Amino acid sequence: MTVSKISIPHVDALTQESITDDQAQFFLDNGFLVVRNVLQDVELKQVQDEMTVLYQRGASQVVDHPDYMYGKGSLSGKDVLRRIEYVIDKSDVMKALLGHPFILRSVEKLQGQNFVPTWDSMVLKAPNEGVIVEWHRDAEVPEQCTDSGPIFNVDFYLDEADLQTCLWVIPGSNKWSKEQSIARCSRPGFYTDDAVPVPMQPGDVIFHNILLLHGSPSGQGNPLRRTVYYEFRPGEIEMEFGPHTLEYIALKQHMLFDCIERRKQTAYTAAENAYTYTPDGAFAIHEAKKPDTYRYPHQSFFRK
Template sequence: MGATNESLPNSEANAAVQEAITEEQAKFFLDNGYLVIRNVLSAEELRLLREQTQGVVDKGIAGEGVDEDYLYRVRGSGERVYWRTEYVIDKLDATKALLGHPFILKSVEKLQGNNFVPTWDSLVVKIPSQAASVPWHRDAEVPVGCADPRPIFNVDFYLDDADEKSCLWVIPGSNRWDPGSASERCARPGFDFDGAIPVQLTAGDVIFHDIQLLHGSPEGEGNALRRTIYYEFRSGEIEVEFGPHTLEYLTIKQRLLNDCIDRRKQTLYGASEKSFEYRPAGALALAGGEVPPQTEYRYPHEKYWRT
């Protein structure tokens, strides 16, 4: 069904021995639309994330008293199954600290520049023996008229192992296809594996994937839970010129990022790290002076769309 990830040079980084992705790994990502990073989460951070997200998953499976942040899919059998929860940073302490991960932020900065901004945050779940298919898709298209080469992408943190029955499938290089070619590929019936590769991971690993990369997963019958936390990042300059968010939203999320970096310093695993220094500049520089404590972490996108 295609080459394995391990057979592609520079397709993997290792956070256990690197401070950030290398130039060669960055080029692989830009060319192919994805990059695997091994050993991102320490044993303690992984334990806390698994422990805290389990409550969210249990609530989603029960389907009782859930709110608009809990989303569901329908399997081929017609069965409605829990799929994802939005605004996960708002819900858990461990996901707040996760946003401040220094390896990840240094690597995002390498790809997007120092004015990057965190945007979406979600928890996506595959329930044992109940995973619905996620058809081939792009998360979004680059804004019309944008010639800025910096990628918009998701950072996918895996809290559980992902084997061939539960992993993400990607089509390398499809991030550079024109919209028509991408639409044609997505319109094929069934889950067509042509040109695709499975990205199998161990708990604690991460994938960077471009919003234009074609990716998805077939309906699964695996017997293991798979939880993935998705954080999207965008270049601040692209957001300023094209949106979709207002300028107010950018400042809010910049301050939230600084709060999460500070929160990470208070954790056992963060205290031993060299923390990331977020230094946006120019029109996106944060105003000086005392910043009030962060008390809110859920900022609905629709409240900050540009008209």
Template sequence: MSQANHNILIADAKTHTAITEEQAQFFRENGFLIIRNLLENKELQVLQDEMQTLLDRGMSGVEGDNDYQYGKGTKSGGKVLKRIEYVVDKSVPTRALLAHPFVLNSVEKLQGNNFIPTWDSMVIKMPNEGIIVPWHRDAERPVGCADDRPIFNVDFYLDSADIKSCLWVIPGSNLWTIEASKERCSREGFETSDAIPVPLEAGDAILHDITVVHGSPSGDGNALRRTIYFEFRPGEIELEFGPHNREYLSLKQQVLLECIETRKAASYIGNEKPYEYKPSGELSISGTIKPNTFRYPHEEYWIGQ
């Protein structure tokens, strides 16, 4: 599907408290959805400052900490920071961000009330050194899973992303077979005839399904782009198929509850109705326990699939 004949629906966080059903259906069919105006100016500024502190630490060169990941710079060929893992553990404002009510209301609409926050990270394209992200799927859905609720990321843009640094997606590729996505991702170069660019402004976000084929070309004069990623998964799918064990789900539920309280207390948050997390059934919560940490390494709770 070419850019010319693809009609894009866009959600606006200023006018609604969650994505609409029409927008939800667009997301299910296409694997992505743009959200404008998600972050108010004060919250955006706080997050920009916080993430710059982490970025500065990473740029100085962090040894022996795999949370800070590096790649080969496009122009310099040198070691360039490209990703920081577990940002919710490293930044209080990022915890408040995880509890954004528009986001959580929208996640519940798509996944149900038993959703679990799983991954959290920041991906970076350094100025003039934008490292190529080849065409890929983030992951595949569990084999044998008949539950068609989407597993997806919410990508918060702290900086504007123009054609030199933005994400490119192939609409509808979330519905492809594994074989079809592998064939497309195996092609040489960063060919875009069936893809569309997704330029965004600072404060915007995009939902993207883990199975939508996406990527971004190497930068050529690109500006700084910092993007915070949160992944969410339906708890029922996690319970049956993994990849995390039951203990992990309980721990991350407590993290989410604490993040909701953190957002309520944040002085820079405007007038909004806090999200109420009310999981049910096997994933219901009998009480709250203040987390000892906000960093639960995936490998320590991994069961696969």
């Protein structure tokens, strides 16, 4: 495949209730899919405002908390906020976002009805301090996992990402071996001849497989770029391979149920066709329980 000639399908949440079979196949083949207009109007503004509050707290001072992560700014060399973990726990608006019906129907199409929400984070490029994100995979997974459905992030863009700040991806690299991935990532510089840029507008979303090779240039002089990441995994993969315990699966399922119900109570979703979560078999939930918390630290639930 010639990367420069790849035809990225147009997916628009304004006119679709879910991704189509053809769009799902593009994602499976290439490791990414762009969806336009997922967040709109009131919801987009509320999500932006809530994440601005979190950003300003961590950017105005170095917060001594494990959920706030920093790196060295590319220009100043000072500590610059790069990531905030567990954003669902920190905001009711982000709880409602987890219940977004277009997103959940699309996740089910790709992973099956027993999917589980796992990570939730906001990743940042601070203004004028855009740190280069070298080519990488989010994680490696056991080879057997690839037969049980893709593990992927849903990336909600809160700010414009132009060619100066956007994500670059290598289509199809989700199917590469670990050795191929390591060899490509070891090449010096931010080499893009085999990659494509993915410019985004506020409210757009990228689905990206955690095995997809991706990164972004430093973008000196860049504006603020905030992206919220919600990761989903097939329950079957979590049950067999982890990395979390079986207890974690049930806790996150109950959290998802609760967030779907919370979304139904928001004023801006009155016209939505709400998503119904129906895990079955060993994953069936017969009585939903209200979560005691929305922050389940990964390290507390990793298998020994």
